Amino acid sequence: MGTDERIILVTNDDGITAPGIAALVEAVRPLGKVVVVAPDSPQSGKGHAITIGIPLRLNEVDIFEGVEAWQCSGTPVDCVKLARDKILHRKPDICVSGINHGANHSINIIYSGTMSAAMEAAIEGIPSIGFSYLDYSFSADFTLCKKVAYNVTAKMLENNAPPGTLFNVNIPVVEDAHAFKGIKICRQANAKYVEAFDERLDPHGKKYYWLTGEFKNMDPGEDSDVWALENNYASLVPVQFDLTNYRMKEEMERTWKF
Template sequence: MSKTSKKKEPVILVTNDDGINAPGIRALVEAVKGLGKVVVVAPDKPQSGMGHAITIGQLLRLQKSNAFEGVEAYSCSGTPVDCVKIAVDKILHRKPDICVSGINHGANHSINVIYSGTMSAALEASIESIPSIGFSLLDLSIDADFSAAGKYASIIVQKLLSSKTLDKHLCLNVNIPAVEEKLIKGIKICRQAYAKYEEEFDERKDPHGKKYYWLTGEFVNFDKGKDTDVWALKNNYVSVVPVQFDLTNYKLKQQLETKWKF
């Protein structure tokens, strides 16, 4: 009689851009720690808006952390992308089965995906053939309620882990509306809306009379489609947008190949 081999539990790498002590990453750890072996590697300080930055020419430090009871965790002096890279090479010594990033304090819908450290960490995992998900809650406050976000994070991670034909470069951008759980209507698979910030630099003076500038702006949605992340969130749906690191505009490539002769 052959012995039935025990199924290995998946390794789940958790990171973020708000820092290892942010409430959002604590909510994400709680959401996934029953789904596999969880290892946390996150920045030692807030790294919002860092995009896909990596640390070059400066040292990186890793520090064991006791931030999460019963969960192996480390803080890293670098960026969110650094955290993913160093986790694979120096902590896990292998690729995790999935990488989850967040839960971010604030929206990462539409154009925000370009600037987001949360999503850049997820995309870095995707580049390394690690299926990944970035989670964001549309609430910037430090005392935001992450209960609904954690519930939907768990649902989506379970769905990913149970998928049989999984694209190893899968990367999902998930945003959760900042409303009570009972008001969330469900989950919608969306496309990224064409929306952006209309920005300006507010010119001010410091106490010494020297000029400095403060970036301000207003988020403007130019996309009237009802299949976008902005529409879904406005209508109290959790938005799920599949994203990719290949930035090639294939339609334009085809046009240029036809019209441009060299």
């Protein structure tokens, strides 16, 4: 693998056999040499989890014609770490994660394995993008998603995005191609799931629980990712992983005395 060759690392959290990752591979293949490293089973909701205390398995598989691909027994973050250290032996030029089956807008970014994989790459200084589609169906049509993924990835490469650049891209479900309004650069909405646990009894009379919830958008702004998606735009949110509240820090430095 030549050091001057553009390398695109592809990963996800739905597992290496998910239709979304096949669509992403197809979308970005024209832009460089694609290498896939993805979990061997679904890892949705794992966030930034890493595997500690048990061994990780990494096996080469023949799933995508003409594309080097590896399946990993660990989390999406494990996949990115192993890809850099044991497969590529260098940083890829870009990392793309997805295409996730389901939304990762607003607060979902905190829980998302798709975005955590991209974030791990960004922490390593690799420009990265997480892609998600608001259709949860296994048989979802990824035609529009592939166009969005190609355009955003190509734009990131063309503009030589600085190390650590991280985008969260969500794609709406539209009635037809003419209803899609394009890609809108947004901020993360103030929205979340109002959650509860449904308590039930198993056949032995022991309690068990299902997590349930309803999505609530508390954000009236027309520049948020939720608004964009509700209005047939794909949302692109530039993300950072410095969680410091700088406004509060400045206020505390003025008013708190220790």
